Each structure stands twice: as C-alpha cells, then as structure tokens.
Amino acid sequence: MMSSNLRRYLLWQFRDFVRDRGYAILLVGFLIGFTIVAPVRGLGRTIDSTLARNLVIAVLSQVTFILAFITLNGIVSTDRKLGYYRFLFSKPVSIPAYYVQLFFVYFIGFLAAIAILLGVFSFFTAPIDLVGPLLFCALLYLSLGGIAFLISTLFRYDWPILAGIFLGSAVLHQMWQFQEGWRRMVLSILPPVYRLTAELPNIVNRRPVDTNSVLWLLGYSAICFAAGLYVLRRRPFA
Amino acid sequence: MPHPRTAARPDVIEFTSATKIYRSLLGRSVTAVEDFSLTVAEGEVLGIAGPNGAGKSTLISLLLGYLRPTAGSVTIAGIDPRKYVEKNGIGYLSELMTIHPGWTAESALTRFAILASVPPADVKTRVNAVIEQLGIGEHRGKKIKALSKGNLQRLGLAQSLLRDESVMILDEPTHGLDPVWTQRFRGIVEGLRRPGRTVIIASHNLDELQRLADRVAIIDHGRLQRVVQTGYDQTAETAGTYRIGIAAGAERVREMIPAAVETGGGEFEIPIRSIHDLNDILAKLIDAKILVASVIPARSVLEQQFREAVGEQE
Numbered sequence: 001m002m003s004s005n006l007r008r009y010l011l012w013q014f015r016d017f018v019r020d021r022g023y024a025i026l027l028v029g030f031l032i033g034f035t036i037v038a039p040v041r042g043l044g045r046t047i048d049s050t051l052a053r054n055l056v057i058a059v060l061s062q063v064t065f066i067l068a069f070i071t072l073n074g075i076v077s078t079d080r081k082l083g084y085y086r087f088l089f090s091k092p093v094s095i096p097a098y099y100v101q102l103f104f105v106y107f108i109g110f111l112a113a114i115a116i117l118l119g120v121f122s123f124f125t126a127p128i129d130l131v132g133p134l135l136f137c138a139l140l141y142l143s144l145g146g147i148a149f150l151i152s153t154l155f156r157y158d159w160p161i162l163a164g165i166f167l168g169s170a171v172l173h174q175m176w177q178f179q180e181g182w183r184r185m186v187l188s189i190l191p192p193v194y195r196l197t198a199e200l201p202n203i204v205n206r207r208p209v210d211t212n213s214v215l216w217l218l219g220y221s222a223i224c225f226a227a228g229l230y231v232l233r234r235r236p237f238a
Numbered sequence: 239m240p241h242p243r244t245a246a247r248p249d250v251i252e253f254t255s256a257t258k259i260y261r262s263l264l265g266r267s268v269t270a271v272e273d274f275s276l277t278v279a280e281g282e283v284l285g286i287a288g289p290n291g292a293g294k295s296t297l298i299s300l301l302l303g304y305l306r307p308t309a310g311s312v313t314i315a316g317i318d319p320r321k322y323v324e325k326n327g328i329g330y331l332s333e334l335m336t337i338h339p340g341w342t343a344e345s346a347l348t349r350f351a352i353l354a355s356v357p358p359a360d361v362k363t364r365v366n367a368v369i370e371q372l373g374i375g376e377h378r379g380k381k382i383k384a385l386s387k388g389n390l391q392r393l394g395l396a397q398s399l400l401r402d403e404s405v406m407i408l409d410e411p412t413h414g415l416d417p418v419w420t421q422r423f424r425g426i427v428e429g430l431r432r433p434g435r436t437v438i439i440a441s442h443n444l445d446e447l448q449r450l451a452d453r454v455a456i457i458d459h460g461r462l463q464r465v466v467q468t469g470y471d472q473t474a475e476t477a478g479t480y481r482i483g484i485a486a487g488a489e490r491v492r493e494m495i496p497a498a499v500e501t502g503g504g505e506f507e508i509p510i511r512s513i514h515d516l517n518d519i520l521a522k523l524i525d526a527k528i529l530v531a532s533v534i535p536a537r538s539v540l541e542q543q544f545r546e547a548v549g550e551q552e
Contacts, residue, residue: 236299
C-alpha cells in the first residue's frame with residue numbers, strides 16, 4: 001500500500017515521465033510511423049479502415065518494442081547510476097513502493113503516448129478502433145516491464161543487457177523453435193516475448209487469442225517483477 | 239558553546255564492530271570500514287573527521303541504509319537504519335549534490351517537502367521559509383544545472399531543513415560556500431542543536447568541527463582512531479600549540495622555554511600540555527619583563543589530535 005507522501009508525489013513522477021521520456025516516445029513513434037504510412041499515401045491509394053488496421057499492425061510490430069524500451073530503460077538504474085537516490089530516499093519513503101508507483105506511472109504514460117500517436121495515425125489514414133492496439137501495447141509493456149524492472153534493479157547499464165536478452169531470445173527462438181532436448185529447455189527459460197508478437201494481429205483485430213501464451217508471458221514478467229522488488233528490499237541501494 | 243556529553247542522554251545511533259568490505263566481481267576486496275564501534279547520544283552533535291578515503295562516506299551510507307555492513311551492526315533508535323529512514327526520514331545533506339539537472343530549485347524543494355511528508359497545506363510555507371533562510375530566493379526559478387556550486391550547496395542544506403528531523407547528517411556541509419555563507423551556515427547548524435535531535439557532521443574542516451561538535455570521531459583507513467572531546471572546557475585535559483608574538487625581549491624566550499620554536503617576526507610556537515600550562519608560561523614571560531604582543535592557538539586541540547591519529551606528525 002502506498003503511503004500518502006508517495007501518492008502525492010505521483011504527479012511529479014508523471015511530469016518527469018513526460019519530460020524525460022514522453023517527448024522522445026512521441027518523436028520516435030511519429031518518425032517510424034511516418035516511414036510506414038507515407039509510402040502508402042504516396043501511392044495515392046485510398047486508405048479504408050481495413051487497410052488502416054493492417055497498417056497499424058505493421059507500425060505496432062515495428063514501433064512498440066522500441067517505445068517500450070525507451071519507457072523502461074533505466075527505470076531503477078538511472079537513480080542509482082546518477083546518485084539521485086541520495087536525497088530521494090533520505091526521506092520517509094519505501095524504495096520498493098517508490099518504484100512500483102513509478103512502474104505504473106510509466107505504464108499510464110506509455111499508453112497515453114501510444115494513444116496520441118494512434119490519434120495522429122488515424123488523422124492521416126482512417127478512423128481506427130483504439131481498443132485493440134492499446135490492449136496490445138498494454139500487454140507488451142506488462143510483459144517486458146517485469147523483466148526490464150528486474151534487470152534494472154540488478155545492473156547499472158540495463159539497456160544493453162535487456163536488448164541483448166530480447167534479441168538473443170528472438171534469434172534463438174527462430175533457430176531452435178522446432179528443436180527438442182536442452183535447446184527446448186533454454187528457449188523455455190528465456191523471455192518468451194515472441195509469443196506476444198505472434199498474437200498481435202489477433203489482438204488488434206479483437207479476435208480470440210492464445211490465452212496460454214499471453215498468460216505465460218504475463219506470469220513470467222510478474223515473477224521477474226516480484227524478484228525485482230525482492231532485490232530492492234534486500235540489496236543495498238548504493 | 240558545545241555541550242559536554244552526558245550519560246543521562248540515551249544513545250540513538252550505535253555502530254557495533256561495523257565492517258564494510260567492497261568486493262568486485264573479479265574477487266578483489268577493499269575494506270572501507272573496519273571494526274567500527276561508536277555510539278551517538280540523543281541531542282549530541284558528533285563530528286566525523288578523516289583524510290580522503292578514510293571511510294566517512296561509507297559510514298554515512300551505512301547510516302542511511304544505502305549500504306549494509308559486511309559484519310557487525312548499525313542501528314538508529316534500536317532498529318535497522320533503512321527501516322528508521324523509511325519510517326521517520328533523516329535530514330541529509332549529501333557531499334555530492336545529485337539532483338535532477340532539469341528540476342528548478344523551487345520544484346526540487348517542493349518535491350522533497352512532499353516526500354518528507356510535510357502536510358500539503360504547509361508545503362509552500364516551508365519551501366518559502368527555507369528559501370529565505372538560505373538566501374536562494376533569486377535562484378528559485380533556475381534549473382539545478384544553472385546553479386553555482388555554492389547555491390547548490392545552499393539548496394542541499396535547504397532541503398535537509400524542510401522538516402524538523404530528529405536525526406540530521408551533514409556531509410561536507412560548507413564545501414563550496416563562500417566565507418560569508420560558511421559563517422551563516424555555522425549559525426544555522428548551531429540553531430539545529432536541540433534536545434532530542436542528533437546531528438552528525440562529516441567534514442575536512444577541523445576548525446568547523448571544533449566549533450560545532452561536542453565530540454569528533456577521527457577515522458583513518460576505515461578504523462576509528464580516537465574520539466576527541468571539543469570545547470574550551472575540555473582543553474585543560476589535552477595538549478595544544480600556541481603562537482606567541484613577542485614585542486620586546488624575544489632573544490630571551492628560547493632560554494626560558496626550550497620547547498619554543500621561533501617562526502620569525504618575533505613569533506614562537508610553544509607546545510602546551512594544558513590551559514594552566516599556557517598561563518604559567520605567560521606569567522613567566524611577563525615576570526621576566528618580556529613584552530607579549532599576541533597569543534593565538536597555532537593548532538587546535540583537535541588538529542593536534544588529528545595529526546597524531548592519522549600519522550601526519552611534523
């Protein structure tokens with residue numbers, strides 16, 4: 001349960017999100033989206049809602065991982081690396097509670113930024129249903145989030161480690177997805193984010209999804225998140 | 239004036255054989271603090287002095303719960319320091335002014351006031367009060383990255399004063415302050431002294447610690463070397479060196495006081511064992527019709543003890 005001083009601090013955390021990450025997310029999202037939508041518009045083709053949905057799927061598959069990375073990068077490690085913790089945590093503040101709140105502030109900020117980008121996208125293409133794309137982004141954040149959180153509690157330079165783990169996981173999945181034995185074991189240990197990418201069209205089009213895959217992914221992330229909280233509680237912050 | 243430590247006041251901070259060893263992934267280890275035992279009483283102002291790398295910052299990190307001892311224990315009010323901080327907070331001024339460079343001075347203070355659990359209705363009043371007290375009114379709208387070292391230091395001190403804390407830790411508090419603000423700061427710290435509040439000041443400035451602290455813990459190589467009582471009422475029991483200026487009769491001083499060292503310009507450095515010893519020497523000089531022009535402590539008791547403790551004797 002959050003203490004009242006932390007609850008009062010929530011809006012300041014949101015302000016930090018907007019300034020430190022929000023603008024970057026909007027800029028990167030807009031640029032990548034533009035490179036996908038502009039050629040279609042350049043062909044002079046009429047964009048109806050079906051094409052717009054397919055474009056959304058194309059854009060999201062490209063952009064959401066990067067935007068989630070921008071959002072989650074250094075969520076804990078930045079304060080440790082730059083020493084901001086010294087003043088913050090000399091106040092009556094629980095360190096794990098502070099970062100739980102920050103994680104969810106970033107979650108809301110991330111979804112708000114994606115909603116703005118989708119609004120801009122709709123303006124240039126055709127009106128689209130935001131629920132599916134936002135649901136996918138929410139699932140992606142929650143799936144990546146726990147893993148990113150744990151890595152950020154453990155390492156000062158979490159971004160390259162996180163990128164390495166996800167790229168490694170995706171590459172090994174491509175190589176070993178039909179293998180058995182120890183390779184299968186390794187794949188089952190690595191973060192299974194590729195499972196969500198496979199479900200992207202179903203989620204955007206609001207068709208039935210493989211709930212086992214989604215739950216497995218969320219469970220994996222939740223366990224990592226809990227482990228991150230344990231690290232924050234047990235491990236010295238300096 | 240500093241108050242002598244009395245047995246009636248309960249201990250608030252307790253280091254018991256605290257040891258902190260940093261270990262690298264390659265297996266190398268550095269002992270930052272070793273077998274450190276010390277108690278600090280409620281209402282006491284304790285100074286911590288030591289050369290660079292002596293372990294002062296590690297001790298402070300242990301007190302804030304940012305580090306845990308490898309062996310031994312550290313407690314505040316009988317509990318783990320981190321638990322104490324999360325429950326009560328500590329007025330802390332860090333040597334390193336690590337505040338987000340994009341925040342303004344005022345917004346930083348507002349944030350810290352909120353985190354310090356200052357009631358919502360009082361936040362603005364408290365922020366304005368510390369801004370005025372530390373004279374940073376004209377800088378309140380400036381970003382942290384635009385503040386000078388001295389103004390940043392004043393901001394750091396301001397945030398530690400936002401709430402009436404029972405434990406305060408000030409790490410190199412006058413670092414970067416100009417002489418005027420160094421003087422004012424000393425007044426502010428004197429004002430912090432109250433029953434029930436424990437203050438720890440880590441500083442390289444021995445003169446500052448001599449003036450502000452009740453006792454000074456001298457550490458070197460991570461070990462507590464000695465604890466020195468400060469204040470003039472204790473000097474009778476300890477040694478010091480005085481610089482005595484002679485207006486006439488300087489040639490006879492060495493005959494009368496063999497330990498006197500002439501430093502030029504009619505000045506002598508004379509080691510004394512006690513304040514009575516100093517008075518005896520002065521009486522002897524005056525009786526011999528030697529004209530004494532000035533008497534200045536050449537080296538404070540604390541400085542003398544510090545030099546002995548860290549092995550920098552002349």
